[in-house]
Amino acid sequence: MEKSYRLHGRVWIEGPEGTFLGYGRVVLLERIREHGSITAAARSMEMSYRHAWKLVDSMNRQSRQPVVEKSTGGKGGGGTRLTEAGEQAIACFWSAHREFKAFLSHRSTEIDL
């Protein structure tokens, strides 16, 4: 009845090595798709390049097929491109995330304290 208490939470997808996909990681993938490089994606999120690189590396190592393709040198210094497997990973996470948000919203109305 009371609206002052609400159920909150987080979800992520784990693989054998630990966290595979979470909210921040998926947003990072979307920024990479948008900007074409880890550097620009990290900057757009106010995240350090080092941290972003580690996240991307973790995702790429855990995914059956790489989530991004990286190239070094060349025109513009190189860049990073989202793969089809990356697109699927993004869609898969958002799908689960959306259902989770609905669960939280619905379950919050049943808290009576």
Place this chain on the structure above:
Amino acid sequence: MEKSYRLHGRVWIEGPEGTFLGYGRVVLLERIREHGSITAAARSMEMSYRHAWKLVDSMNRQSRQPVVEKSTGGKGGGGTRLTEAGEQAIACFWSAHREFKAFLSHRSTEIDL
């Protein structure tokens, strides 16, 4: 189809001041009910007394009615007793937590990556 990826997550109940009830807090309340003091409850969880006290204080301040009753001095030096409101808080959280676990379990089977 693949079982190597699973959906994980956490849930907690938030009040106006932030986190009100989470997994660790509820277990702490149960230990207090079992041992009769914050000191013994914290020790049983290998948690520092200071941390345990802060969690209890946070819960008590955010709850409409105190979650525990604390007494100082006297036989045995005092102690802490769970209130009826505390019992309700525990039950409320476990109920949401149980449903959440079911959600995770079911949703994990639908991850296809």
Place this chain on the structure above:
DNA sequence: TTGCGTTATGCTCAGCTGTATATTACGATA
């Protein structure tokens, strides 16, 4: 060949969170 921007990687620093320690107040009981 030189310059440029990106990936790749190591090292150090700051902030946060919880631990450990120390001290005081409290009140029933011996």
Place this chain on the structure above:
DNA sequence: TATCGTAATATACAGCTGAGCATAACGCAA
């Protein structure tokens, strides 16, 4: 009155995580 075990609270310490630099490799373009 002295003792005991707890609540209450301040201060200092340790570990972890991410930020911030610094540096090297790379390959296309001028």
